[in-house]
Amino acid sequence: MKTATITFILWFNYFVGAYFGVVNTILAFLLALSLFAILRHIQRIKFAPIRDFHTSPETPPVSILIPVHNEEQIVLRSVRAALAGDYPLFEVIVINDGSQDNTLRKLINTFQLKKIDRVYRTFLKTEAVQGFYASADTPNLLVIDKARGGKADALNSGINASKCPYFCSVDADSLLEKDALIRIMTPVIESGKPVIACGGVVRILNGVELEDEITIKKVDLPRNRLILLQIVEYLRGFLFGRVGWDALNSLLILSGTFSLFHKHTVIEAGGFMVGNVSEDMEMIVRLHRLKRSQKKPYRIRFISDPICWTEAPETMKMLARQRRRWHLGLIQSISQNKIMLFNPRYGTIGTVVMPYYVFFEIIGPIIEVIGYVVVLLSYVMGLLSIRFLLLFFTLAIFYGVFLSTAGIFLEEITYRRYPRWRHMFRLLLFGVFENFGYRQINSFWRLQAVLNYLIGRTGWEYVQFKGRGSKKGGKQ
Amino acid sequence: MHDNLTIIIIVAAIAALLFLIVVLLIASVVRRALNERRYRKLDALRREYREQVQRLLDKDGIAGHEPDFAAATDSLEWQAVEEVLLDLMNSGVSGDELKVLFHRLGYVAYYENRLASRNRLIRASAIDKLGRMGTQSSLAKLLLRLNETEPEILTVTVRALSRIGAKEGLIAIVERLPVLLAQGRVTRKAMETALLNFSKDAVDCLVEYHIQDSDPWIMSCVLETLSHLPPDIRAFSLASEHLGSANPEVRSKALKVIGRVEAPLPASLPDLILPLLDDPVWFVRLQAVKSVNKLDCAKVAKSIGKLLFDKNWQVRSTAAFSLARLGTCAMDVFLGALMTDDAYAKESICEEIEKSRFVDQLIEHLGGNDETLRIKSAAILRIMHSMQFSTPLLECSTAEGSVRIKEEVNKILAAGAGR
Numbered sequence: 001m002k003t004a005t006i007t008f009i010l011w012f013n014y015f016v017g018a019y020f021g022v023v024n025t026i027l028a029f030l031l032a033l034s035l036f037a038i039l040r041h042i043q044r045i046k047f048a049p050i051r052d053f054h055t056s057p058e059t060p061p062v063s064i065l066i067p068v069h070n071e072e073q074i075v076l077r078s079v080r081a082a083l084a085g086d087y088p089l090f091e092v093i094v095i096n097d098g099s100q101d102n103t104l105r106k107l108i109n110t111f112q113l114k115k116i117d118r119v120y121r122t123f124l125k126t127e128a129v130q131g132f133y134a135s136a137d138t139p140n141l142l143v144i145d146k147a148r149g150g151k152a153d154a155l156n157s158g159i160n161a162s163k164c165p166y167f168c169s170v171d172a173d174s175l176l177e178k179d180a181l182i183r184i185m186t187p188v189i190e191s192g193k194p195v196i197a198c199g200g201v202v203r204i205l206n207g208v209e210l211e212d213e214i215t216i217k218k219v220d221l222p223r224n225r226l227i228l229l230q231i232v233e234y235l236r237g238f239l240f241g242r243v244g245w246d247a248l249n250s251l252l253i254l255s256g257t258f259s260l261f262h263k264h265t266v267i268e269a270g271g272f273m274v275g276n277v278s279e280d281m282e283m284i285v286r287l288h289r290l291k292r293s294q295k296k297p298y299r300i301r302f303i304s305d306p307i308c309w310t311e312a313p314e315t316m317k318m319l320a321r322q323r324r325r326w327h328l329g330l331i332q333s334i335s336q337n338k339i340m341l342f343n344p345r346y347g348t349i350g351t352v353v354m355p356y357y358v359f360f361e362i363i364g365p366i367i368e369v370i371g372y373v374v375v376l377l378s379y380v381m382g383l384l385s386i387r388f389l390l391l392f393f394t395l396a397i398f399y400g401v402f403l404s405t406a407g408i409f410l411e412e413i414t415y416r417r418y419p420r421w422r423h424m425f426r427l428l429l430f431g432v433f434e435n436f437g438y439r440q441i442n443s444f445w446r447l448q449a450v451l452n453y454l455i456g457r458t459g460w461e462y463v464q465f466k467g468r469g470s471k472k473g474g475k476q
Numbered sequence: 477m478h479d480n481l482t483i484i485i486i487v488a489a490i491a492a493l494l495f496l497i498v499v500l501l502i503a504s505v506v507r508r509a510l511n512e513r514r515y516r517k518l519d520a521l522r523r524e525y526r527e528q529v530q531r532l533l534d535k536d537g538i539a540g541h542e543p544d545f546a547a548a549t550d551s552l553e554w555q556a557v558e559e560v561l562l563d564l565m566n567s568g569v570s571g572d573e574l575k576v577l578f579h580r581l582g583y584v585a586y587y588e589n590r591l592a593s594r595n596r597l598i599r600a601s602a603i604d605k606l607g608r609m610g611t612q613s614s615l616a617k618l619l620l621r622l623n624e625t626e627p628e629i630l631t632v633t634v635r636a637l638s639r640i641g642a643k644e645g646l647i648a649i650v651e652r653l654p655v656l657l658a659q660g661r662v663t664r665k666a667m668e669t670a671l672l673n674f675s676k677d678a679v680d681c682l683v684e685y686h687i688q689d690s691d692p693w694i695m696s697c698v699l700e701t702l703s704h705l706p707p708d709i710r711a712f713s714l715a716s717e718h719l720g721s722a723n724p725e726v727r728s729k730a731l732k733v734i735g736r737v738e739a740p741l742p743a744s745l746p747d748l749i750l751p752l753l754d755d756p757v758w759f760v761r762l763q764a765v766k767s768v769n770k771l772d773c774a775k776v777a778k779s780i781g782k783l784l785f786d787k788n789w790q791v792r793s794t795a796a797f798s799l800a801r802l803g804t805c806a807m808d809v810f811l812g813a814l815m816t817d818d819a820y821a822k823e824s825i826c827e828e829i830e831k832s833r834f835v836d837q838l839i840e841h842l843g844g845n846d847e848t849l850r851i852k853s854a855a856i857l858r859i860m861h862s863m864q865f866s867t868p869l870l871e872c873s874t875a876e877g878s879v880r881i882k883e884e885v886n887k888i889l890a891a892g893a894g895r
Contacts, residue, residue: 058665116867117864192627387482405500409504
């Protein structure tokens with residue numbers, strides 16, 4: 001019995017080692033792809049027709065949808081930033097999702113809004129709309145006041161009211177760069193295949209100095225170490241994770257903080273799913289599902305030059321909530337569309353990408369957390385040699401350091417938005433630190449999300465941002 | 477032996493990883509240091525050249541001063557001069573003079589040579605630069621690029637030719653439209669945007685080359701482009717001929733062109749547009765409603781009125797909006813429609829009456845001396861109030877203004893059923 005247990009533990013150790021090896025190989029492959037894709041994209045930006053599209057009547061109109069719930073501290077900033085966008089024809093629709101604070105009053109007073117009567121066509125079923133507000137001074141701004149239904153419901157309400165063929169979802173605590181819309185629209189206009197969704201890069205706003213409340217004046221790094229770790233993580237996630245998947249035409253995640261969608265296709269897919277804690281990801285999965293079953297050509301793109309800045313949680317408690325919610329959303333999105341899993345009818349999405357997400361993203365944290373504990377205990381109990389322990393740390397930690405450094409290197413050779421020497425050194429330093437504790441804690445939070453899902457605790461966990469009292473993430 | 481080998485492999489793996497990390501670190505540092513130096517110098521050069529060019533342009537022109545701007549190919553000076561001149565061209569400063577300068581300084585020849593590169597991005601970048609420099613001498617070489625099959629090269633070439641704006645370029649594009657648009661090599665939006673850069677010239681060319689075109693995809697593109705160019709009688713004729721097309725998109729785009737016609741309006745206009753208000757395809761009816769705005773109210777109000785009950789909400793809304801813009805002469809039609817039981821139609825009408833601010837006229841009529849108008853306006857406003865479109869009435873009742881109007885408004889509000 002004892003021998004069998006030891007054999008099992010040893011094999012489990014080997015399995016964990018092999019698991020890290022496979023994950024790292026996939027990540028290395030993505031990194032190589034991203035490097036190639038991103039350098040080519042940088043070349044292309046030099047002759048991108050931004051100026052032409054900016055003045056062309058052919059550039060499709062866009063609705064910017066900003067769902068807000070108790071965001072009185074920051075709602076004006078995000079609406080002003082959206083209104084200041086450089087785009088030929090766009091409307092900004094703010095959806096006040098049952099705020100109990102002064103969000104609506106602030107909007108009404110600042111933009112001189114008046115209640116208007118308007119027909120509300122429910123292409124997508126939503127909670128009751130209580131009123132529409134508009135102003136003659138800002139004709140491209142519409143505020144919808146509705147009963148609380150969560151972010152997905154608010155977005156669906158915005159889609160119902162939108163009069164444009166495309167909409168861009170933007171979080172209330174985010175800030176669009178002026179040319180972000182025209183840049184995110186460029187692949188839609190220039191692609192031979194219909195682009196039904198397109199995502200841009202989300203960067204962390206904490207530490208950034210603003211001018212007129214809405215323009216980035218100086219990009220700086222914050223003092224908060226947790227934010228620094230998140231900056232490194234975002235760089236890695238956006239610059240080589242998503243770019244790599246995009247190069248394979250296999251994107252399964254676009255950030256709801258800043259993504260463009262083809263409205264008709266989203267309505268056809270049934271709109272954002274109320275009850276899913278990560279409605280953005282679930283929508284992308286469902287769009288794949290819809291288009292693959294229709295056997296129609298389509299693309300879901302991610303491009304690395306349109307930028308949206310967003311606030312990140314500054315405390316461990318809030319970060320934990322955010323990460324648990326993201327992971328829970330991932331699990332829900334996959335399980336709600338499990339028919340696609342291993343199903344050749346859905347092409348590479350069903351046979352490669354979704355299995356990847358199941359084995360390496362959903363189950364990954366379980367293996368990682370248990371793996372760290374078992375490997376260390378096995379070594380302490382003398383079951384494992386120092387050689388294996390070294391190999392394990394090489395695969396689990398040092399390789400992670402390499403990937404984090406590579407993410408920062410990608411930023412350096414491409415957009416270099418952190419201009420000072422000390423920025424680069426701090427980011428590199430935190431790229432190393434990230435792998436000693438932060439990633440492991442992240443895995444632990446994700447494991448908690450898996451357990452929560454298994455025991456049926458699937459409610460929203462709201463994230464409160466320090467200093468301004470706004471909440472992100474839906475219901476309390 | 478086996479153990480030693482394992483140790484060696486592990487250590488080698490760790491060393492390799494550390495080596496890669498250090499390489500990335502050093503590469504980041506070196507790259508940043510080099511770039512910082514390079515861009516500091518480039519900024520200074522750009523400032524210097526911009527001032528110099530501006531000084532010359534303000535005085536007696538650049539001609540004869542070419543040696544001041546000559547630089548070794550690909551040097552920082554070369555890059556700075558190019559950027560400064562392109563910036564000035566974009567801002568519309570002395571375009572012709574700058575085009576000659578690009579030529580004399582060797583930029584045109586340099587980028588023309590790069591057109592032969594095997595690397596697609598280098599070729600695309602060279603094409604784009606030649607287009608931005610606007611030199612007609614490169615036309616022949618750029619036209620050859622239209623024979624390529626790469627979508628990216630074709631798109632950039634079309635755009636470059638449109639920036640140069642020469643007729644040969646336009647003809648070449650228009651002649652090849654079917655090939656260029658085939659299989660999305662150049663997307664329609666990109667093509668239409670480029671064609672619009674040719675402005676008025678594009679009208680003649682598009683009409684001349686495609687008057688007989690039977691491909692609906694091409695014809696839609698041609699008509700869509702024409703609908704954004706200045707109104708022209710030849711475009712009107714071309715569009716008129718395609719109103720009977722079997723393809724609904726062509727019919728819709730033809731209506732769009734026709735809707736832009738300017739006074740004096742052709743006598744045939746009502747006969748051309750009105751039949752399409754009954755088109756079986758909703759977006760053709762929609763475009764027809766948008767296009768009838770210029771016609772005499774008496775002729776069209778009843779026809780548009782029928783579309784207030786269309787099964788498609790976009791058509792219903794646009795019809796209501798068109799009628800609201802026609803104003804008082806459409807009141808009977810509105811009243812008739814509002815008396816029906818069709819809630820969807822009534823909602824659309826109320827919304828558009830409010831949005832188009834026709835509601836202000838209706839309220840104004842309440843205080844007027846024309847009894848018929850007053851009664852009809854009150855009737856419409858009463859129905860709007862019953863449909864919960866009461867905001868203008870509520871605003872009027874609290875705002876300062878005519879006492880008579882306020883009394884009438886209060887009577888309507890008191891009639892109830894609104895909010």
